[in-house]
Amino acid sequence: MPILVDYHEDPQTIEVGRKYLPNLTVEHLLYGDIQYIKDGVNACVFEIKIGDDLPQSIRDKRLSTQPKHMKENFQFPFVIFVGTLEQFKNSYKQRWFTKKHYRGEMASVMVGHDVKWIQCNDLEDMWQTVKTIIIYYDECVAGKHIEITDNSFKRIKRLSNDMNMLMAGVRGIGEKKAEAILNEYSLRELWDVSKKDLISIPGIGDKFAGKIKKAFPTEAI
DSSP states (O other): OOEEEETTSOHHHHHHHHHHOTTEEEEOOSSSSEEEEETTEEEEEEEEEETTHHHHHHHTTHHHHHHHHHHHHOSEEEEEEESOHHHHHHHHOOTTOOHHHHHHHHHIIIIISOOEEEEESSHHHHHHHHHHHHHHIIIIIIOOOOOOTTOOOOOOOOOOHHHHHHHHHSTTOHHHHHHHHHTTOOTGGGGTSOHHHHHTSTTOOHHHHHHHHHHSOGGGO
16 A cells, blocks of 8 residues: 655654554655555545644645645545644744634635644654554545554444544544544534533543543644
8 A cells, every 4th residue: 555755754754654654655746745545546645734834835825725736636635733833833933823823724724625634743643643544544435454463443334524533533532432522512613622521421531531632632723
């Protein structure tokens, strides 16, 4: 299963990726930073925003065109923002880049282009998320069983896109808990709800409420 990463990516990013996807291949990519090709089908594409690449891509209008091209050429396009907004502002001194900018770009990508926006804490989190999405694609879309050596993931039935995204973002949450959460809140609402709100959902205790808020941190928006 070809999993490609663009040759422009930082060597450290690629090195971390090979811990989770050993068959990662470095190539010159026209769309996104990571591509997954399944049986000749352009399955998943990921545009990665790390450090000052996010505000730069806003200023030079790349973020206005990248999602469009990914959507036109792949079944499932994603934009992944690595880090929290506060970490970003403290590290790169981009004081102009406010929560309003972040929310606006996220809305433009998700609603304007119908491309999923994911926030990850660090490179390890990012690559685990990419791996999870690829596995779910194989299981739910391509419908073919694949071997998972670390037993971290189980074969599941076809699920809604929102449930797949929630289960991909919150490791170990399971279908039953994901369904209970989505019966109360949409994916977009999870950024705003509190840990206390989540604990009030039957079957969601402190442990999973904490995992959900880590994946959907209020301070990131």
